[in-house]
Amino acid sequence: GAGVSQSPSNKVTEKGKDVELRCDPISGHTALYWYRQSLGQGLEFLIYFQGNSAPDKSGLPSDRFSAERTGGSVSTLTIQRTQQEDSAVYLCASSLVPGNQPQHFGDGTRLSIL
Amino acid sequence: GESVGLHLPTLSVQEGDNSIINCAYSNSASDYFIWYKQESGKGPQFIIDIRSNMDKRQGQRVTVLLNKTVKHLSLQIAATQPGDSAVYFCAENKDFNKFYFGSGTKLNVKP
Numbered sequence: 001g002a003g004v005s006q007s008p009s010n011k012v013t014e015k016g017k018d019v020e021l022r023c024d025p026i027s028g029h030t031a032l033y034w035y036r037q038s039l040g041q042g043l044e045f046l047i048y049f050q051g052n053s054a055p056d057k058s059g060l061p062s063d064r065f066s067a068e069r070t071g072g073s074v075s076t077l078t079i080q081r082t083q084q085e086d087s088a089v090y091l092c093a094s095s096l097v098p099g100n101q102p103q104h105f106g107d108g109t110r111l112s113i114l
Numbered sequence: 115g116e117s118v119g120l121h122l123p124t125l126s127v128q129e130g131d132n133s134i135i136n137c138a139y140s141n142s143a144s145d146y147f148i149w150y151k152q153e154s155g156k157g158p159q160f161i162i163d164i165r166s167n168m169d170k171r172q173g174q175r176v177t178v179l180l181n182k183t184v185k186h187l188s189l190q191i192a193a194t195q196p197g198d199s200a201v202y203f204c205a206e207n208k209d210f211n212k213f214y215f216g217s218g219t220k221l222n223v224k225p
Contacts, residue, residue: 004157
């Protein structure tokens with residue numbers, strides 16, 4: 001596709017369950033980012049991937065959060081043992097190269113923890 | 115800590131008027147800034163960017179101004195239209211690979 005694709009668009013799950021969120025970046029984009037956006041708030045950086053380099057995980061809020069990027073393309077964000085405070089919109093973005101280039105965002109996954 | 119912030123959380127303007135959305139940043143080392151527009155249920159959409167070696171950059175109906183002396187960034191929208199109603203975020207590239215976003219300003223365009 002032409003843009004960043006995220007799935008599912010909405011996810012409702014019970015507290016304590018694990019969830020996986022998927023991101024398909026724009027083809028050829030080497031940098032991939034995950035952000036979290038709580039209602040009415042700005043974007044909170046979670047993790048960043050660049051090529052085959054080790055990811056920058058400095059924004060992950062706890063060890064329940066992890067992410068992978070396979071083959072330098074698709075990425076999966078996993079949240080284990082979900083808590084109600086994990087409820088938010090999770091946004092993925094990609095850019096052609098990292099640094100001084102615009103990031104292109106998907107429409108996010110709205111996660112609701114009951 | 116360093117942060118990006120916005121002066122006005124909500125801005126209401128009349129259709130056809132010009133809009134100005136402001137942003138303050140605190141890191142003088144930031145060298146690249148972006149304005150995004152986010153509509154309800156959508157991801158942020160790139161509007162315009164500016165590098166620190168510039169003071170002004172113009173796009174279609176939008177202008178970004180950068181004042182490095184006072185660490186201030188603004189987005190000007192000319193002849194504001196109902197379709198401009200959204201939340202606007204500024205972002206700074208403080209660290210080479212990471213962007214820091216403000217909390218956003220909601221723009222309401224009254225017909």
